[in-house]
Amino acid sequence: MNWSVIIPMLGFLVIIFFIGIWSSRKTAASGDGFIQDYFLGGRELGGFVLAMTMVATYGSASSFLGGPGTAYTMGFGWILLAMSQVVTGYFVLMILGKKFAILARRYKAITLIDFLKMRYQSTAVVILSALAIIIFLFSAMAAQWIGGARLVESLTGISYNTALFIFAISVLVYVTIGGFRAVAVTDAVQGAVMVVGTFVLLIAVIIAGGGVPNIIGDLVSENPNLITPFGNEGNLSKAYVSSFWILVGVGVVGLPQIAVRSMSYKSSTAMHRALIIGTIVTGVIMLNMHLIGVFARPILPGIEVGDQVIPLISMEVLPAWVAGVVLAAPMAAIMSTVDSLLILVSSTVVKDVYLNYVKPDASMKAVKRASFGVTGFLGIIVYLLALNPPDLLIFLNLFAFGGLEAAFIWPIVMGLYWKYSNKHGAIASMIVGISSYIGLHFYNQANGELFGLHTVAIPVLLSFIAFVTASLLIDRKAYSFTEARREQLKHEQSVN
Amino acid sequence: MKGMQEKEDWRFKIANREALIGVALALFNFVWWFGFAYGLGSRPVEEYTYVFGLPSWFFYSCIVGFITIAVLVILVVRFFFKEVPFTEEGDEQ
Numbered sequence: 001m002n003w004s005v006i007i008p009m010l011g012f013l014v015i016i017f018f019i020g021i022w023s024s025r026k027t028a029a030s031g032d033g034f035i036q037d038y039f040l041g042g043r044e045l046g047g048f049v050l051a052m053t054m055v056a057t058y059g060s061a062s063s064f065l066g067g068p069g070t071a072y073t074m075g076f077g078w079i080l081l082a083m084s085q086v087v088t089g090y091f092v093l094m095i096l097g098k099k100f101a102i103l104a105r106r107y108k109a110i111t112l113i114d115f116l117k118m119r120y121q122s123t124a125v126v127i128l129s130a131l132a133i134i135i136f137l138f139s140a141m142a143a144q145w146i147g148g149a150r151l152v153e154s155l156t157g158i159s160y161n162t163a164l165f166i167f168a169i170s171v172l173v174y175v176t177i178g179g180f181r182a183v184a185v186t187d188a189v190q191g192a193v194m195v196v197g198t199f200v201l202l203i204a205v206i207i208a209g210g211g212v213p214n215i216i217g218d219l220v221s222e223n224p225n226l227i228t229p230f231g232n233e234g235n236l237s238k239a240y241v242s243s244f245w246i247l248v249g250v251g252v253v254g255l256p257q258i259a260v261r262s263m264s265y266k267s268s269t270a271m272h273r274a275l276i277i278g279t280i281v282t283g284v285i286m287l288n289m290h291l292i293g294v295f296a297r298p299i300l301p302g303i304e305v306g307d308q309v310i311p312l313i314s315m316e317v318l319p320a321w322v323a324g325v326v327l328a329a330p331m332a333a334i335m336s337t338v339d340s341l342l343i344l345v346s347s348t349v350v351k352d353v354y355l356n357y358v359k360p361d362a363s364m365k366a367v368k369r370a371s372f373g374v375t376g377f378l379g380i381i382v383y384l385l386a387l388n389p390p391d392l393l394i395f396l397n398l399f400a401f402g403g404l405e406a407a408f409i410w411p412i413v414m415g416l417y418w419k420y421s422n423k424h425g426a427i428a429s430m431i432v433g434i435s436s437y438i439g440l441h442f443y444n445q446a447n448g449e450l451f452g453l454h455t456v457a458i459p460v461l462l463s464f465i466a467f468v469t470a471s472l473l474i475d476r477k478a479y480s481f482t483e484a485r486r487e488q489l490k491h492e493q494s495v496n
Numbered sequence: 497m498k499g500m501q502e503k504e505d506w507r508f509k510i511a512n513r514e515a516l517i518g519v520a521l522a523l524f525n526f527v528w529w530f531g532f533a534y535g536l537g538s539r540p541v542e543e544y545t546y547v548f549g550l551p552s553w554f555f556y557s558c559i560v561g562f563i564t565i566a567v568l569v570i571l572v573v574r575f576f577f578k579e580v581p582f583t584e585e586g587d588e589q
Contacts, residue, residue: 076551076554079554079558080529080533080554080557080558083529083557083558083561083562084529086525086562086565087522087525087526089569090518090521090565090569091518091521091522094514094515094517094518094521095515095518095519097511097514097515097518098507098510098511098514098580098582099507099508099511099512099515101582102505102507102508102511102580102582105582105583211549212548212549212550213546213549215549216546216549216550216551220541224541225541227541227544227551227554228537228541228551229533229534229537229538229553229554230537238530238534242526242530245526249522250522267579267581267582268577268578268579268580268581268582269579272573272577272579275569275573275577276566276569276570276573279565279566279569280566283562283565283566287558287559287562417512417515481504481505481508482504482505
């Protein structure tokens, strides 16, 4: 075993563990706001933590292992594609922005589904969204666990099963104990590790390659296509690369794990700071990680498995203990994605299903027990599934992000900004979004990309059309937030 | 109920404007990114020019483009974004 790599990584996990415990003390202290606290960190995230938790959540394993691995094969064209993610740094918070934050507080919303439930007043919307979140995010989460375990496996040489076990325990301990605040705070620590780590690694790679002009020269002499925007075989079309602006760029607005973060911050000052930090950090990480992937090619030619590019190049160009610290970065990315998904699926089960439909009058103690229990239980199921991943899981994971975006983007965005949005529009848009996404996926697999676009592009357009058509045709009525507020207050008074 | 003019929450006007700024920034970002990448990068590789050793299309599209956007975001947030309270006035929360 490679102890000089493992020890810094273990140190990292221990630090994370203590942050989890520290955060849980805060949760315990705040008494009856338990749900809001456990699932939203009490809505008091500051700018830095908010920015980092956003970045860590959308920069999943794909950006840290898969992405650079693909860049290694495809060359500069893939960095161009990856840079479409910079837009998420400011776009999500500017679009959801203050209106979402205000309404989430007004509705006392803890989850995305709470928001949709209040805005559309429809059980069907709640059930559809809960199903979409549980199915898609559960699969996405399991896939990330597999990625995390593979990384531990390739770094340490211990078996996959042991690696998975270590990974699962460390995730479960602090998510179960610490809740959302622990996740967000550790995201901040991990985000900082990632930023520093990518710079260290990039510089080391450039030195090992003999400087940038030298590396570019090597790439050109191997295959000139590597330094064009069109990929190593010239098959990255403009339309395809541009459609990633929807998948990993503006469409991210529709991801529930991102939306929930947009209701967790303290003040508009925190949001403003997060806009700036988030944009810069996303850009730096994406640019550095993918440049590393491309630059690694002349230094370590012939790597077959893309996910191994970053671990191998780190161990090649850095002293072992530095590599251990730097490799904590992708580890951090995977862990934070997993944590945020776990807490989100758990909140959907406890808050949106259990409290809405099973037991609305559950006591605080019962809710607490349910929250810890469900989180732990979900973790164990994921662990068992990841031990021997069934095909269905891998299949569902393919749809996870694009499918969720197609389902949720318009109910969220239009619900905020278009007064004619109603529940019929939301239901139509979710059904059309998900089904056309799945249908098109099969079509594209068989016949190649329709119009040369990534699968996500057309379903997002179709679900938009469905949303507008259904909202205008069925029960058309202008919605007024002021009116809804008055109704809500009246209702609350009659209850009290 | 319908005929009476609803007074919209003043904070929503600010929110709407900031959302539009977000859309405008994203469009600008996309045009810059696309324009430099394919404008300079579509030539044959032998005719490429280089900045700091990197192909010029990449340098202007991804590196200068990113820095430009980051600066724009900072300026926009500083000069156009307004602080607003998130809780309801006269409310328990």
